[in-house]
Amino acid sequence: MDLQTVNILLEKYFEGTTTITEEKQLKAYFTSNNVAPHLAHYRDVFGYFKTEKEIKFDKKLPLQPRKTKTVKWISIAASLALLSGTVWWVSNSNEAQANELGTFNNPEEAYQATQEALHLLSNEVNQGVEGMAVLKQYEQTKRKIFKKQSNKQSK
């Protein structure tokens, strides 16, 4: 490239009117080995531009696939399912029990069943009371012994 063209291009360059192609020509000229001495300081500028373009970004990008989000949603769904399942099961079994409380259509049958139930209850209670009668014997004996002991101590 002859000096005159370089001068024209430089002038346009500083006015901001050069095209990309013209700027590439300038870069090529100023990074070559035959730059006119009085333009030598422009070598720094165009040389700098050229080296700056070679800087690379070589760090790894922390790109996480959407997995984390899906896992989160799956766990939320699973816990919801578990919770609603438990609630359903509990309420269902309660209902079943409530149904089993049994109703009688015939009042006589109901009366009989109630009597039977009360009999059963009182029998059990009586058995318990009989058992307690035996305990009374123990209590008396214990009192005798402990009285003696406490008497001895007081003497």
Next chain:
Amino acid sequence: MKSLEFEQLIAPFKNKVFRFAKRLLVSTEEAEDATQEVMVRLWNKKETLVNYNSVEALAMTMTKNFCLDQLKSKRASNLQLVHSNYSDNRTGLEKEIEAKDSWNWVEKIINTLPEQQRLIIQMRDIEEYEFETIAAVLEMNETAVRVALSRARKTIREQLVAKHNYGLTNS
């Protein structure tokens, strides 16, 4: 969209986003964080990306907004970080010392420009974007972009000429 497809989608402009962020934030670490952040945000809206004409322009706009927010909150906090205080990792690598030294000068000059001009220089002179794209990303009209670009280029020239003529200025 699988992560592999996404990597392929962003591959052509991943580095541009990083350099763009670095132009504003200066520090390499912060620019890396910003790039990761922007890419993750893109990844999160990957289903809607088909609606955009250019994912690259979208990514650049997101980067610009994110970095400007970063700078704003940094300025708002008491801890003020002065850009020239950063030592860049790469400069320590002492490669091509002499050439790099004068290129560092260019970098320093560019980093003193207003943010908008810095971004325009980055997009035009380094990444070689057309004015149309630059205007879209920066939400300006093309004429304003050209004016700002011309101003930035002239500032760089003036400062560089001054440096060459006197040899020493503040470093």
